[in-house]
Amino acid sequence: MFHQLTDQTVNGSCQGTTLDCNKSADGNALQLPTFSTAAKVRVIITFTLCAVSAVCNLIVLWAAGKGGKRKSHVRILIMNLTVADLLVTFIVMPVDAVWNITVQWQAGDAACRLLMFMKLVAMYSCAFVTVVISLDRQSAILNPLGISEAKRKSKIMLTVAWTMSFILSLPQMFIFHNVTITVPQNFTQCTTHGSFIHRWQETLYNMFTFTCLFLLPLVIMIFCYTRILVEISSRMAQNNTLSRDIHLRRSHSNIPKARMRTLKMSIVIVTSFIICWTPYYLLGLWYWLFPEKMEETVSHSLTHMLFIFGLFNACLDPITYGLFTIHFRQGLRRRRQSSTAHTDISLFFIIKYKISASKSITDSLSSCNRAVTSRSTVASCFMKILGKNVSVLRNISFQLIAG
Numbered sequence: 561m562f563h564q565l566t567d568q569t570v571n572g573s574c575q576g577t578t579l580d581c582n583k584s585a586d587g588n589a590l591q592l593p594t595f596s597t598a599a600k601v602r603v604i605i606t607f608t609l610c611a612v613s614a615v616c617n618l619i620v621l622w623a624a625g626k627g628g629k630r631k632s633h634v635r636i637l638i639m640n641l642t643v644a645d646l647l648v649t650f651i652v653m654p655v656d657a658v659w660n661i662t663v664q665w666q667a668g669d670a671a672c673r674l675l676m677f678m679k680l681v682a683m684y685s686c687a688f689v690t691v692v693i694s695l696d697r698q699s700a701i702l703n704p705l706g707i708s709e710a711k712r713k714s715k716i717m718l719t720v721a722w723t724m725s726f727i728l729s730l731p732q733m734f735i736f737h738n739v740t741i742t743v744p745q746n747f748t749q750c751t752t753h754g755s756f757i758h759r760w761q762e763t764l765y766n767m768f769t770f771t772c773l774f775l776l777p778l779v780i781m782i783f784c785y786t787r788i789l790v791e792i793s794s795r796m797a798q799n800n801t802l803s804r805d806i807h808l809r810r811s812h813s814n815i816p817k818a819r820m821r822t823l824k825m826s827i828v829i830v831t832s833f834i835i836c837w838t839p840y841y842l843l844g845l846w847y848w849l850f851p852e853k854m855e856e857t858v859s860h861s862l863t864h865m866l867f868i869f870g871l872f873n874a875c876l877d878p879i880t881y882g883l884f885t886i887h888f889r890q891g892l893r894r895r896r897q898s899s900t901a902h903t904d905i906s907l908f909f910i911i912k913y914k915i916s917a918s919k920s921i922t923d924s925l926s927s928c929n930r931a932v933t934s935r936s937t938v939a940s941c942f943m944k945i946l947g948k949n950v951s952v953l954r955n956i957s958f959q960l961i962a963g
Contacts, residue, residue: 592663592747599660602864606660609871610653616878617642617649624881633711634822637696638881640718641689641829645874647682653871655679665750669738672750676736680729680769686873687777688721690833694784697826701788728772731765766848774841781830788823825884829877836873840866 624639655675659665665672696714700707735755740748756762843866847854 592744595661595663596860598861598864602868603657603660605868606653606657606871609868609875610649610657613645613649613653613871613874613878616875616882617645620878620881621646633696633714636711637689637693637714637718640722641686641693641877642881644682644685644689645877647678648686648871648874651675651678651682653874656867656871664748665738666748667750672738673733673736676750677729677732680732680773681725684725684728684773685722686833687773688725689718690830691777691780692717692721693826694781694830697823698784698788701791701823728769735765763848766844770841770845770848774837778834781834785827785830821884825880828880828884832876832880833873836876837870840870 621639621642624635624642667675692714695717696710699710699713735752736750737755738748739751739753740746752762756765843854843858843863846858
């Protein structure tokens with residue numbers, strides 16, 4: 561849906577017949593887009609974010625998946641958010657970067673429809689899973705005794721979130737297609753041109769997508785965390801009568817510290833989503849309502865910057881998870897400790913075998929020294945020493961290789 565706004569001048573000027581698509585609104589030949597300096601910077605930053613996001617999210621997915629068969633529902637929520645971020649990482653980012661490089665669409669009509677569908681699935685899933693996390697935290701704070709049903713509820717909400725992501729993205733496969741112009745030169749673009757009879761129909765579709773993708777999730781998130789804030793404030797007011805030993809085991813709001821830590825993590829995730837994507841969505845809203853005025857006011861460089869800022873959200877989620885989750889940090893710490901322990905054990909056995917070998921060789925040399933009477937005796941003792949300690953020397957070699 562949110563294709564690069566810099567190319568919308570070409571898409572928007574194609575109204576009516578093929579001849580009209582070859583000319584701009586004032587009757588002049590179209591000014592085709594180019595691989596500008598701003599686009600080059602956008603490509604470099606996008607590929608950098610893609611690499612960082614891939615590494616961070618794959619690490620989080622690996623760490624969250626190592627909890628055994630029985631995983632907490634919070635960890636399942638984080639794994640789903642990570643999968644959504646990976647869709648953005650491996651679909652939205654590469655497609656956007658390559659499209660900026662090629663300027664026009666060169667992947668064919670089928671890829672145009674499929675990739676526009678998958679791009680919107682990725683963005684819907686990020687928004688909807690974030691909403692599920694907000695609803696889950698609201699339930700955990702307002703109904704702390706219902707934790708036994710929390711996992712079942714979160715699974716249902718996640719199923720609905722992913723299902724709605726695919727259903728709401730299906731129109732993309734029908735409205736996007738390849739359009740080719742011939743003047744001033746052959747130029748093919750993946751666009752919605754021709755799918756809407758009137759402009760207001762396309763605006764209505766974009767407004768519907770904007771509402772489902774950003775506005776509705778934003779309202780739900782604000783509602784959930786407002787209720788959470790009111791509940792915590794109420795508990796803090798009642799907390800003045802609690803004894804000191806309760807304070808030692810709970811936070812100041814009378815909420816278990818583990819649950820409060822998860823709440824803080826979810827607040828940061830939601831806040832980063834809102835901060836990163838709000839500017840770009842508002843820019844898209846401005847374009848749909850007042851396209852001519854936006855073209856005159858907003859530079860292409862600003863459009864590039866705002867889109868990159870939105871993509872940065874995919875990198876922030878795994879970092880937030882790592883900072884707020886104890887078992888993630890402990891897992892990495894245990895991995896480092898196990899590696900260090902293996903090295904220490906290897907060194908212990910090497911030293912042990914070295915001491916054993918040294919003692920054995922010293923004893924053998926002492927006995928030989930007492931028995932030396934001739935050169936033949938010296939040679940005989942030397943061969944005995946080698947034969948007696950060859951197994952010790954072999955063990956030392958093995959330990960050196962293993963260590």
